[in-house]
Amino acid sequence: MNxxxxxxxxxxxxxxxxxxxxxxxxxxxxxxxxxxxxxVGWLATLMTFGAFVVSLTLLVSLATNGFEAWYVPIMDWINxxxxxxxxxxxxxxxxxxxxxxxxxxxIGTLIHIYAIGYMHDDPDFSRFFTYLNLFVFFMxxxxxxxxxxxxxxxxxxxxxCSYLLIGFWFGRVDKNGAPANxxxxxxxxxxxxxxxxxxxxxxxxLFWTFGTLDYTPIFDGAVEMYKANHVVQFGGMSLSLPTxxxxxxxLLLLGAAGKSAQIPLYTWLPDAMAGxxxxxxxxxxATMVTAGVYLLxxxxxxxxxxxxxxxxILGLISTPDLVAWTGxxxxxxxxxxxxxxxxxxxxxxxxxxxxxGFMVAAAGMGAYVAAMFHLITHxxxxxxxxxxSGSVIHGxxxxxxxxxxxxxxxxxxxxGHDAHHEDDGFDPQDMRYMGGLRNRMRVTYITYMxxxxxxxxxxxxxGFWSKDEILLHAQTHEMPIFILLALAALGTxxxxxxxxxxxxxxKPRHAAAEHAAESPALMTRPLIVLAVLTALGGLLNAPYLTxxxxxxxxxxxxxxxxxxxxxxxxxxxxxxxxxEGVVHMPHTPVxxxxxxxxxxxxxxxGGLLLAWLVYRGRPxxxxxxxxxxxTPIWWWNxxxxxxxYSRGLVPLFNRxxxxxAFKLDGEFWHDFxxxxxxRDMFVTFAAFSSNVLDAQGVDGxxxxxxxxxxxLAGVLRLTQTGYARTYALAVFLGAVGLLVYxxxxxx
Amino acid sequence: MPSAVxxxxxxxxxxxxxxxxxxxxxxxxxxxxxxxxxELMLNSANLLFVAFARHLGDLDGQVLVFFVITVxxxxxxxxxxxxxxxxxxxxxxNIDEINLLKG
Numbered sequence: 001m002n003x004x005x006x007x008x009x010x011x012x013x014x015x016x017x018x019x020x021x022x023x024x025x026x027x028x029x030x031x032x033x034x035x036x037x038x039x040v041g042w043l044a045t046l047m048t049f050g051a052f053v054v055s056l057t058l059l060v061s062l063a064t065n066g067f068e069a070w071y072v073p074i075m076d077w078i079n080x081x082x083x084x085x086x087x088x089x090x091x092x093x094x095x096x097x098x099x100x101x102x103x104x105x106x107i108g109t110l111i112h113i114y115a116i117g118y119m120h121d122d123p124d125f126s127r128f129f130t131y132l133n134l135f136v137f138f139m140x141x142x143x144x145x146x147x148x149x150x151x152x153x154x155x156x157x158x159x160x161c162s163y164l165l166i167g168f169w170f171g172r173v174d175k176n177g178a179p180a181n182x183x184x185x186x187x188x189x190x191x192x193x194x195x196x197x198x199x200x201x202x203x204x205x206l207f208w209t210f211g212t213l214d215y216t217p218i219f220d221g222a223v224e225m226y227k228a229n230h231v232v233q234f235g236g237m238s239l240s241l242p243t244x245x246x247x248x249x250x251l252l253l254l255g256a257a258g259k260s261a262q263i264p265l266y267t268w269l270p271d272a273m274a275g276x277x278x279x280x281x282x283x284x285x286a287t288m289v290t291a292g293v294y295l296l297x298x299x300x301x302x303x304x305x306x307x308x309x310x311x312x313i314l315g316l317i318s319t320p321d322l323v324a325w326t327g328x329x330x331x332x333x334x335x336x337x338x339x340x341x342x343x344x345x346x347x348x349x350x351x352x353x354x355x356x357g358f359m360v361a362a363a364g365m366g367a368y369v370a371a372m373f374h375l376i377t378h379x380x381x382x383x384x385x386x387x388x389s390g391s392v393i394h395g396x397x398x399x400x401x402x403x404x405x406x407x408x409x410x411x412x413x414x415x416g417h418d419a420h421h422e423d424d425g426f427d428p429q430d431m432r433y434m435g436g437l438r439n440r441m442r443v444t445y446i447t448y449m450x451x452x453x454x455x456x457x458x459x460x461x462x463g464f465w466s467k468d469e470i471l472l473h474a475q476t477h478e479m480p481i482f483i484l485l486a487l488a489a490l491g492t493x494x495x496x497x498x499x500x501x502x503x504x505x506x507k508p509r510h511a512a513a514e515h516a517a518e519s520p521a522l523m524t525r526p527l528i529v530l531a532v533l534t535a536l537g538g539l540l541n542a543p544y545l546t547x548x549x550x551x552x553x554x555x556x557x558x559x560x561x562x563x564x565x566x567x568x569x570x571x572x573x574x575x576x577x578x579x580e581g582v583v584h585m586p587h588t589p590v591x592x593x594x595x596x597x598x599x600x601x602x603x604x605x606g607g608l609l610l611a612w613l614v615y616r617g618r619p620x621x622x623x624x625x626x627x628x629x630x631t632p633i634w635w636w637n638x639x640x641x642x643x644x645y646s647r648g649l650v651p652l653f654n655r656x657x658x659x660x661a662f663k664l665d666g667e668f669w670h671d672f673x674x675x676x677x678x679r680d681m682f683v684t685f686a687a688f689s690s691n692v693l694d695a696q697g698v699d700g701x702x703x704x705x706x707x708x709x710x711x712l713a714g715v716l717r718l719t720q721t722g723y724a725r726t727y728a729l730a731v732f733l734g735a736v737g738l739l740v741y742x743x744x745x746x747x
Numbered sequence: 748m749p750s751a752v753x754x755x756x757x758x759x760x761x762x763x764x765x766x767x768x769x770x771x772x773x774x775x776x777x778x779x780x781x782x783x784x785x786e787l788m789l790n791s792a793n794l795l796f797v798a799f800a801r802h803l804g805d806l807d808g809q810v811l812v813f814f815v816i817t818v819x820x821x822x823x824x825x826x827x828x829x830x831x832x833x834x835x836x837x838x839x840x841n842i843d844e845i846n847l848l849k850g
Contacts, residue, residue, distance in 0.1 A: 722846025724781075728772050 003061040007072040007091045010051040010058075010101060010140045017047030018133035025126025037125050041116035044129035048112050048136050052105035058098050069094035069216070069571060071146055078149075087213055092146035096571035099372060099564075100143035100294055103379050107286045108136050110526040114387050115278035117522030118394065128168065128276065135161035139287055143294060147214040148203050151295070155259065156196065158288045163189045165279040166272045184271035191268040195258015195292075202251035208234070209244050219301040226305050242309035245302050249319040252299055253326065260292025260356045262330045269353055273345040277390030280345060285352045285386050286379040293356065293375055296323060296363040300572055307366065321478075324364025328474075328484040331357030335491035339498070343429045344389045347499050351455065352382055354488060358470055361481060367473035369541070369568040370590075374470055376564075377462035377537045381454040384530035388448035389429075391519040391527065392503060395441050396428040399515035426512060431502040432622040433510035440516045443524040445504050447531040452500050454534045456493040457604040462537030464600070469541065472596045486603060493607020501615040509622040540564045543590040565590060757798035764791035778830045778840040782823060789819050 021040055029036035061070070074089040091097075112132060119128050138161060142154025167185030174180035207213055209232050210221045222245065231238045256262065261269035272284045283289070296303070307320045317325070331354045338350035355378050362371035426433060438445040454463035467489060474482035508514040518524065541564035618624070764787055771784025793812045800808030834840050 720849060722849025724842045724845065725773055725776075732769055732773065 013050040014137040022130040045112035055101040091144040094571040184274040188268040198251040198254030242311035256292030281386030285382040327361030331488040338495040370469040374466035377466040384451035395516035399512035438504040447527040465538035497608040497611025
């Protein structure tokens with residue numbers, strides 16, 4: 001018994017919250033709107049916060065336990081002795097999973113609090129918090145799993161929650177009358193399914209190769225089998241281990257691309273902004289979408305073995321390089337796409353795709369800790385930005401509401417958020433209607449500013465440190481990727497500057513912006529907490545200033561977890577493969593490189609400056625054309641994935657779905673199998689039973705017996721004349737007959 | 748000992764009486780006549796019993812006749828009561844009119 005045995009609580013607490021809110025939440029909210037909302041919302045928040053507290057105790061436990069991974073079995077799950085296949089519900093508590101648990105539950109708690117304010121008066125208030133707890137539950141399964149299969153349960157679970165929450169307002173239609181929200185939800189599901197397919201195939205291969213799906217045996221086995229030049233048998237085919245692992249890692253990359261919205265599967269994430277803003281912040285920025293990065297970091301041993309072996313896909317590129325290039329290209333192109341977005345949340349969505357690209361690129365280059373570091377700081381500042389944008393939207397809606405209904409209605413009485421009021425084409429999310437909000441929404445403005453500057457990478461905010469670490473690694477390892485990422489960083493600063501100018505600076509371009517008001521404290525306080533985290537998050541892994549300092553600290557480590565680098569090395573070993581075998585090396589400490597840091601700072605400031613030059617005081621009115629609109633957005637043509645999705649994949653899928661629905665399901669299954677075969681067979685048999693067996697058989701026997709009796713009686717009754725003398729004659733003749741018989745015939 | 752009458756005469760007489768009785772039952776419609784005919788048949792049987800008892804020197808036949816007479820008396824008592832009852836309801840003792848059990 002030790003504090004590790006508390007680990008299952010991180011699952012049980014959200015589970016309890018979601019069961020309670022799911023079963024009784026609606027009734028509680030319906031009985032008393034005000035106190036019911038408070039109860040349901042704070043219950044869900046408390047459960048997530050409980051998970052956060054437990055994660056903190058796990059952190060302390062790990063530190064006192066020498067950072068050794070600890071396995072907490074919950075129960076058995078699958079046990080097939082014949083195939084020697086065993087998977088249990090076992091949690092793996094190591095530095096990597098605890099880091100993720102803290103991020104998920106910590107940011108989750110803040111967003112729960114924010115959502116109590118944001119979802120106020122929504123008719124489905126309790127459903128929302130049920131889904132949020134469900135998400136926290138599945139996400140914690142994902143990060144605390146000790147095997148790929150258990151991880152996959154969480155993986156699919158968060159996908160389901162994503163679907164449910166993107167389509168939370170499933171009834172809303174867009175200007176064309178299409179059910180935009182449910183379409184977006186479906187799109188996310190379909191795109192994620194492609195990635196899930198990759199993860200599934202990777203799991204099959206792993207099981208075939210290693211005979212297990214648990215992380216530790218797989219990673220240990222991979223290194224040992226690689227040392228021993230193991231050959232994997234596939235029926236008649238024998239493949240070397242690096243070849244198999246190349247396939248596995250490529251498939252895992254496909255999974256990560258689906259979940260973490262990388263090229264070519266990124267298109268679902270911008271559409272996912274149809275969900276409520278807290279969802280965008282929690283799932284589609286801070287936590288869920290980082291699951292793909294987590295998967296890559298978790299599987300680091302596999303990637304390192306492939307990297308060391310030099311195995312190539314089709315002789316072109318090794319999978320770690322493919323990961324790095326996927327990430328870098330995504331970072332670059334998604335940043336470009338963000339230039340042309342006018343929806344405040346869409347800008348952030350493409351920015352998320354771009355930043356996820358940074359993380360994936362870092363993981364691909366082997367900078368796993370840097371990827372995790374950026375994951376954490378990104379979770380801070382992107383959650384902050386999304387919540388801030390939600391606050392802006394809330395304020396714009398308030399302003400719009402006030403124009404429509406006059407003054408005096410203070411604070412309460414919004415009829416749902418993110419609603420697209422159709423009256424004058426006004427859209428509370430469209431940045432063209434905003435402007436000058438810095439004077440109307442002070443807290444939101446300051447916190448948003450901190451988040452945006454962190455995203456741009458301004459010293460000394462957290463985004464600077466984490467992005468710098470990735471850039472440093474790229475600069476020393478892969479020059480082309482460094483150039484791409486540096487350009488992406490410049491683009492990031494540019495679209496951030498554009499957004500800041502359009503939202504907070506200049507003059508209000510719409511009456512709604514003039515009447516916008518600050519959001520309630522429930523919403524602004526989480527913003528302040530996140531702003532503090534964003535500002536100080538860089539301390540998690542601040543680099544050493546000089547090499548000498550780094551060496552001194554390596555020899556005399558400062559306590560146990562001051563730096564993420566030292567903290568992370570216990571679950572992300574740097575593998576060095578030598579002639580003798582594998583040696584786990586301690587990480588080389590990150591040393592601040594003045595060149596890279598200076599360049600990165602230059603790019604950030606340059607991007608912001610460029611944005612200021614282009615957008616200063618623009619657009620003047622809400623319908624003025626974007627200054628960039630004059631330049632053809634050529635990258636749309638280079639990257640026609642969205643078009644491919646909407647022109648190619650959607651009609652194809654629709655046709656297939658229609659074929660499935662009408663032909664396969666309707667004509668074949670329902671009409672033919674059900675109606676023709678099953679129903680008609682049954683009807684025929686029933687008709688036979690009823691008309692032939694029953695009507696003619698059973699009834700025939702019964703009625704026949706009656707009819708025969710009647711007919712016989714008809715004959716026999718003639719003998720009953722009613723004349724006593726007839727009877728007497730019969731008796732007499734009978735007597736004579738008997739007499740004759742006995743006298744003459746009996747002998 | 749008077750000269751014994753040949754047994755065949757008794758048998759012939761008994762047969763004639765029985766045939767008369769049977770024809771009476773079958774042909775006549777008056778219930779009273781019917782009863783009388785039945786008595787005639789019974790008594791033809793009695794005659795035969797007595798004749799054979801004497802002829803064979805066995806008293807069993809004699810005893811049986813008493814039983815027959817007793818039963819006949821009881822039968823007449825019941826039968827006459829029935830006829831009286833029928834007459835009261837139908838004002839007739841024609842047995843052809845009593846045909847309620849006609850099929």
